[in-house]
Amino acid sequence: MPKTSKSKRRSLPVTARSSAGSAVPLPPIHVDGHEKVIIDTQSLASLPLVGKLGKSSTETRRRINHFHTLIKEYSKLAALRSKAPAPEIDEKIECVEREMAQMGGLDWYQKASLLGQCKSRGGDTSRWLVPKLRDLGLHKRGGKLRLLDVGALSCLNYAKERAWVDVVPIDLNSQEQGIYQQDFLDIGKQLVDGQTGEDEDDDISHLFEQPFDVICLSLVVNFIGDPVRRGDMLKQATRLLAPDGLLFLVLPLSCVTNSRYLDDERLLAIAQHLGLEQLSMHHTAKLAHYLYRLSRPESTESGHFKKKMLYSAAGRNNFSIVI
Incomplete structure (x- = not known):
């Protein structure tokens, strides 16, 4: 190429x-x-x-x-x-x-x-994730966790955990100097194509040469308008995770409780198809939190998840994830 x-x-x-x-x-x-x-x-x-x-x-x-x-x-x-x-x-x-x-x-x-x-507006979702990481004993394992924060709003979200968490925060349009400007779906293309930034000092491809222990997709999958690309984001996460790595997914609650095409059961089936084991799920008044572990490679079976009507009641939204 x-x-x-x-x-x-x-x-x-x-x-x-x-x-x-x-x-x-x-x-x-x-x-x-x-x-x-x-x-x-x-x-x-x-x-x-x-x-x-x-x-x-x-x-x-x-x-x-x-x-x-x-x-x-x-x-x-x-x-x-x-x-x-x-x-x-x-x-x-x-x-x-x-x-x-x-x-x-x-x-x-x-x-x-x-x-x-x-x-006052709902809080930082990383505050839900950190106790889960501690419960798994990851703060005592030795060496820092490599954490990729996709769509990061602040480079200080994991500042309290800097002794045991090494964060790579990325976003399409960074609001802080400490957040790298990078499209999540483009990660890997630089390595395959040998691409770098416009200037050598801007090249951040080395940050993605090693797999991550944790990837955070907090309120970013729902930002993508195309259901296929939403599935691509989940697949990309499994490609970038280390074995037994963790995926933290946060969606607006209405995406799984008021959609015609997605609910918790359907999302779990999609995750399992990608080789992800669900460790935790928690709903608040506004958000749905999920924590998965990459336990095996993606399934090679042909039963991919296309857009399928689950609920036909009026007033539901059309959010879906297609694999």
């Missing part, structure tokens, strides 16, 4: 400019059948920003959920356009692009999520 030029080697979020000149990152959209769809931001250059952080946790969560809806809508429309281009589809796509940009794009989403991580 030929190497790409250095100018294209890093996977950075697409950005637009507001009328005030501030950066408005837009998320790389994963679409069925495509690696990513790049949003043309030229027509968005003069859009005024109207995205605001909610005054309450309910309002912030409502706006975050709406941003998720826009990403899913864009993914569906882009998939339709790739199969049968039509002017009306292009118009709908442009409307979604504009609304995401006006909300503030990925930068707004990250700031809203940071606000939601405050103790």
Whole structure:
């Protein structure tokens, strides 16, 4: 496989400019059948920003959920356009692009999520994971745990555990200098293709040369609009985990309690298919926490998990994970 030029080697979020000149990152959209769809931001250059952080946790969560809806809508429309281009589809796509940009794009989403991580807005999910790691005796095993924090909102989430946890925090659009800018689904491509950053000092591929003892996917799988790419994230985690490594997965509670296509039982079956053993599950008023151990290789059986209707009641959402 030929190497790409250095100018294209890093996977950075697409950005637009507001009328005030501030950066408005837009998320790389994963679409069925495509690696990513790049949003043309030229027509968005003069859009005024109207995205605001909610005054309450309910309002912030409502706006975050709406941003998720826009990403899913864009993914569906882009998939339709790739199969049968039509002017009306292009118009709908442009409307979604504009609304995401006006909300503030990925930068707004990250700031809203940071606000939601405050103790008064639901807390830091790492505080649920750390006691589980201690219960397993991993703080006494000798040597530091290698932990990959995907979609990290703060590089200080595991600061209290720095004596026994070595954290690699990554995100598409880092809000802190200590968080590496990296697409989780791109990890491994740099090693296979021999790719590096634009500058040698920016190359972080060495961070992923060794497997991880723990991978945290906290409120990031639901950010992907394409159900197949959500499954790809779980498969990627199993590829990057060491034997007996742990996967910490957090989803909005509604993804498993109010979906037409997913519930705890279905999610457990998917995990088992990928060679993951469920160690713990816990639901709060807003979140669903899961801790898995990689106990065996992914199943080679043909019974992959396609989108399947489980509940047909009105008012349910369409969240699903496809393997």
